[in-house]
Amino acid sequence: MEKEQQPGRRTVLSAAVLSAAGAGAVALGPAGSAQAAPAEAAGAPAAARAGRHRHHELPVPAVVAHRGTSGYRPEHTLGSYQLALDMGADVIEQDLVPTKDGHLVCRHENDITATTDVADHPEFASRKTTKSVDGTELTGWFTEDFTLAELRTLRAKERIPETRQHNTLYDGRWRVPTFEEVLDWAEAEGRKRGRRIWLHIETKHPTYFRGLGLGLEKPLAKLLRRYGRHKADSPNFVQSFEPSSIQRLGRLVHCPGVVLLSTADSRPWDFVEADDPRTVADLITPEGLKWIAGFARGIGPTLELVIPRNADGTLGEPTDLVRDAHAQKLVLHPYTVRNENTFLPVDHRRGDDPNAYGDAFGVFRRYFATGIDGLFSDNCDTALLAAAAFRDED
Numbered sequence: 001m002e003k004e005q006q007p008g009r010r011t012v013l014s015a016a017v018l019s020a021a022g023a024g025a026v027a028l029g030p031a032g033s034a035q036a037a038p039a040e041a042a043g044a045p046a047a048a049r050a051g052r053h054r055h056h057e058l059p060v061p062a063v064v065a066h067r068g069t070s071g072y073r074p075e076h077t078l079g080s081y082q083l084a085l086d087m088g089a090d091v092i093e094q095d096l097v098p099t100k101d102g103h104l105v106c107r108h109e110n111d112i113t114a115t116t117d118v119a120d121h122p123e124f125a126s127r128k129t130t131k132s133v134d135g136t137e138l139t140g141w142f143t144e145d146f147t148l149a150e151l152r153t154l155r156a157k158e159r160i161p162e163t164r165q166h167n168t169l170y171d172g173r174w175r176v177p178t179f180e181e182v183l184d185w186a187e188a189e190g191r192k193r194g195r196r197i198w199l200h201i202e203t204k205h206p207t208y209f210r211g212l213g214l215g216l217e218k219p220l221a222k223l224l225r226r227y228g229r230h231k232a233d234s235p236n237f238v239q240s241f242e243p244s245s246i247q248r249l250g251r252l253v254h255c256p257g258v259v260l261l262s263t264a265d266s267r268p269w270d271f272v273e274a275d276d277p278r279t280v281a282d283l284i285t286p287e288g289l290k291w292i293a294g295f296a297r298g299i300g301p302t303l304e305l306v307i308p309r310n311a312d313g314t315l316g317e318p319t320d321l322v323r324d325a326h327a328q329k330l331v332l333h334p335y336t337v338r339n340e341n342t343f344l345p346v347d348h349r350r351g352d353d354p355n356a357y358g359d360a361f362g363v364f365r366r367y368f369a370t371g372i373d374g375l376f377s378d379n380c381d382t383a384l385l386a387a388a389a390f391r392d393e394d
Helices: 015-021 046-050 078-087 122-127 165-170 179-193 206-211 215-227 243-250 269-271 286-293 323-328 360-368 379-393
Strands: 064-066 091-098 104-106 127-133 136-140 198-203 238-239 257-263 298-301 375-377
Touching: 064 078, 078 091, 078 165, 078 179, 078 286, 091 122, 091 127, 104 179, 104 215, 122 286, 127 238, 136 238, 179 215, 206 243, 206 269, 215 238, 215 243, 238 243, 243 323, 286 323, 360 375, 375 379
Parallel strands: 064 091, 064 375, 091 198, 198 238, 238 257, 257 298
Antiparallel strands: 091 104, 127 136
């Protein structure tokens, strides 16, 4: 279902509103005006209702297709991206890693052992190795050890076949796409549909790759400029778990940056390398969020930073993160809701099969009610229905 056909209201900012927002805010503004998002449903926190933000023509809450529609197709393939777009996803995510010869390709990890058929290629058997990536020791095959021509001989496959056995039907149907191929696809689809195709683009392990002489930011900026996607109003976000990567990109392009945030006790790897003692817990304080707002336009926190889980695995009470981030005019796109029981809070699981679907709609409703501006999901059709129903509750 195309997003233009979804039930419920879409909030669109006029050119005048975008202009009035000012370059410093990159068209992000507080809710509460005539152009604001619909108010929260009854019972939602007043602070969340008052603090909503949006970016350009995206609806609130927006649905970000996590690695495409990875609940139904092998992740980061053109098949996964296409299905997400056909379902009506508002934004489609790409994770970027480099090849040995400096091409940017779409993989969640540079370790391609679990997401390609590389192990079935005897000509690459000697490439299997052990590396330390951001402090974690991994054994497998890595994109930085393959030229693009070599990588093109591989085929993509399902990353978690034990959970998504149905996705294995599509193993081998698509190769690993380059980011340039994705940009070409997005431009073609945009012309066909008469609208802009939104992307959420992540630099993976940027400090690690910079140490190998394969920095991500300059090649990414070059491609964004080539396709006219480098401007403040371009239909894409750039995101990273390393704040310094967003700072570097901010000096090269003007599209909005998003700082991704893992668990509260974790440290961004660029902080580790720079002996910066701050943790994510420090970054989600009002002071930390103010610092992020100095160079980024949004945050992508893990879901537990928005609503933590209790000791028994059930959903707890919302934190102040949404309120505090909105006070700094930051958009929030937390990650990731998936339909399967194994990924859901205990109180939203249904039945004993960990791979069966649980009450994902209930989980979406709980997170949307906090006032977040969007949400990453592997199952964007479910997320779109949940978002439309939430907007219709006004």
